[in-house]
Amino acid sequence: MLKAFLxxxxxxVISAELVLVLSIGVLAMIVGLSEVAxxxxxxxxxxxxxxxxxxxxxxxxxxTGSDLGGKIKSTYAGTTWTDTxxxxxxxxxxxxxxxxxxxxxxx
Numbered sequence: 001m002l003k004a005f006l007x008x009x010x011x012x013v014i015s016a017e018l019v020l021v022l023s024i025g026v027l028a029m030i031v032g033l034s035e036v037a038x039x040x041x042x043x044x045x046x047x048x049x050x051x052x053x054x055x056x057x058x059x060x061x062x063x064t065g066s067d068l069g070g071k072i073k074s075t076y077a078g079t080t081w082t083d084t085x086x087x088x089x090x091x092x093x094x095x096x097x098x099x100x101x102x103x104x105x106x107x
Contacts (some may be wrong), residue, residue, distance in 0.1 A: 056083040 057079035065073050
């Protein structure tokens with residue numbers, strides 16, 4: 001019985017194939033998920049560049065209210081604020097994606 005058990009090889013080839021196929025599948029999945037992570041980081045970097053490129057300057061004019069005789073009754077001065085380029089707006093100092101070939105420019 002022991003001799004028959006040691007010479008029995010049914011199922012061995014299937015197990016070896018299964019281990020080989022699963023190993024290749026796991027390695028391919030790791031590489032694929034790594035590429036997905038790089039793609040997600042690249043897209044998030046693009047979104048951050050788009051948000052950083054938004055010009056947040058604003059201004060509004062004042063107004064003056066007067067009566068029919070021309071006497072000034074109320075007045076409000078206008079204001080303006082100009083957005084300047086911040087550290088990460090041009091994405092030269094905080095590039096988080098490894099292997100990015102081109103740095104976008106803000107015009």
